[in-house]
Amino acid sequence: MTAPVLTTPAELYSRLFHGDPVPVVLDVRWRLGDPHGHEHYLAGHIPGAVHADLDTELAAPPAPESGRHPLPDPAALQRAARRWGLDQGRPVVVYDDNGNTAAARAWWLLRWAGVGRVSLLDGALAAWRAAGLPIETGEPAPPAEGNVVLATGQLPVLDADAAAEVARTGVLLDARAAERYRGETEPVDPRAGHIPGALSAPTGDNLAPDGTFHSVEELTRRFAALGVDGTTQVGVYCGSGVTAAHTAVALARVGVTAALYPGSWSAWSADTTRPAAVGAAPG
Template sequence: MTASSTPLIQAAELQAALGAPAPPVLLDVRWQLGGPPGAEEYAAGHLPGAHYLDLDRELAAPPGPAGRHPLPDPKLLGEALRRAGVSVARPVVVYDAGPATSAARAWWLLRWAGHPDVRVLDGGLAAWRAAGLPETTEPPAAGDGDFEPAAGGLPTVDADGAAELARTGLLLDARAAERYRGEVEPVDPRAGHIPGAVSAPTTDNLGTDGRFRPAAELAARFGALGAAGGPVGVYCGSGVTAAHELLALEVAGLPGGALYPGSWSEWSGQPDRPAATGAQPG
């Protein structure tokens, strides 16, 4: 599989790459808030050769004051990735069941950790199945990778940095609009959003087929939200869905956005941090 200018890969292209003499490492990272466990779905059927990684245990640190899905310890992340066969010289493809939320988290983490070639299966397992491509219940042999994470390959901001971006740049809130407005809050301590943040639900990154919208459409979307070459940050509930927004920004040709890993789960747990509610002005 050759290097690509897009962080996405289509099902047919992935099938061809998996049949090549030097196939990519394939990671299944199925996960959804509240379950069922992705490991059970993986055991019932997955792409041939795919290794399963657990988002809660291997792609995040334990929940706490820093949020529900803090960034993992690079050493522990590296151990999990090497067990899955991840090596610096081999490309990696990640997928989930759709809509690429947890796959985007894995893509972002690998890039943050310094891996140079990571792509997301566009449309996830649903697109693979829609193309009539094969699955298996057989897990692959344990991998023997050599990848050593070096944190800092992609930018992050803390709570103060997110607040500053909301004032002087562009801070996108990737959650559903009703959570941004503070009408509901099913998980975190308080409802609302970071003052000055702009609502940008990740559902608007996708077409009706569950795949990412074309680059030009995404560029127009983010341009209308205020992305015009200045600094951009993204947050969500716990730093997972925000990675989907950053992936969409890269597809749109607008890389370089910063992730606020703690996101609303950290911010709302700090009583001295203000919370805004209602729709954004304008």
């Protein structure tokens, strides 16, 4: 069974307090340059939510050839999922406090690992707060160990060569901010610019002003303007494979399964044999 991509705060509240089974809720607080996700979680989270650490549980250690957030080792991901209390077949809802730009990584990883019943909380923590729903503080008791068995490889991934090929023959979307795509600034990675042939598709444009995802109709128009017409292969990348997952979620909303380049620009730009395009044109 595959869950809807998104769930609303009202739906999650009902499932938390009246559901059978009650979903596992993962709090994925992370922002580039802010290492205090766990502290933010302790200051206020959805009741019963478990903190999932993006750097140590949703990624392997960084390396130049695989980027700042490589995919985690499958066995390590399964250990983390069991620590979160995830049982076989139990539903999962994930959220963060930044429009789900980090939580989307957990959504994508779990679906990649064969967990179909995983959804994003639309609007993230801000929507939960705006609905007047309860917030819990402090560190809760750890959940009972789960028994989930993960089977990775259920969503497509790209390496650098495959990403270059998609840029030539399909649609490769760069989910970073437009100024990073153009090469005007590069705050963290070795070189500025973008993969030649990639199209700029900033993650923030997936969201409405209130932080919820745009409607399916609006997202369909957005991606159609970028050449996503249902007939060609689509790939996504960003700086390190985190916010690109957000665009994979948006594409899933319109029925498109995109291939993720986990190494993204952090791996591509570290390889001096790879070309870098600059400017607004794909190059």
